[in-house]
Amino acid sequence: NAGVTQTPKFRVLKTGQSMTLLCAQDMNHEYMYWYRQDPGMGLRLIHYSVGEGTTAKGEVPDGYNVSRLKKQNFLLGLESAAPSQTSVYFCASRGGTASNQPQHFGDGTRLSIL
């Protein structure tokens, strides 16, 4: 079972470059999330989506954009990368409306901005 797949796994960018991180899930989940994880700061929510065609801001949305054109995909874009965006990015999905449904995470994308 693939679950949640993130592409790419690693990337190095120069300041000012743009890129898109792709998250794909094959569990027919409604809810999808993008987090960043930095040392000592835990997982911080960037943006999330409660269904196809919807997106909403999380705790740290500045400098990022997202799109959910298809239910199975959630894209995270960096329009002009900055060194402060060096981090590990995790995508997660969650199915159903029951409160006990956990999030399923992808393996992460390690992004370095020089």
Added chain:
Amino acid sequence: GQNIDQPTEMTATEGAIVQINCTYQTSGFNGLFWYQQHAGEAPTFLSYNVLDGLEEKGRFSSFLSRSKGYSYLLLKELQMKDSASYLCAVRDQYSSASKIIFGSGTRLSIRP
């Protein structure tokens, strides 16, 4: 504001028992999750509590006191593979679109 506190690091001995505490202050509450995360890997779901009391799952148990804003994860018969970070996370609202807020995690090291 929203705040979740956990100890940064803990060390325990193989075969022993360890308790990882989590306190939270959130605008609402609709459940608390514990996740395990090995270094360089994705978080994986361990347990869920929404009512007060203890939930047991094999070697792992999780406790919740909503009135105290407190939870703990209890790991018994520790094994070397339990060396990982343990993340406490709170779902802050009753709506289906509610966000889940994570603590910074507790890095647990198991010594032989």
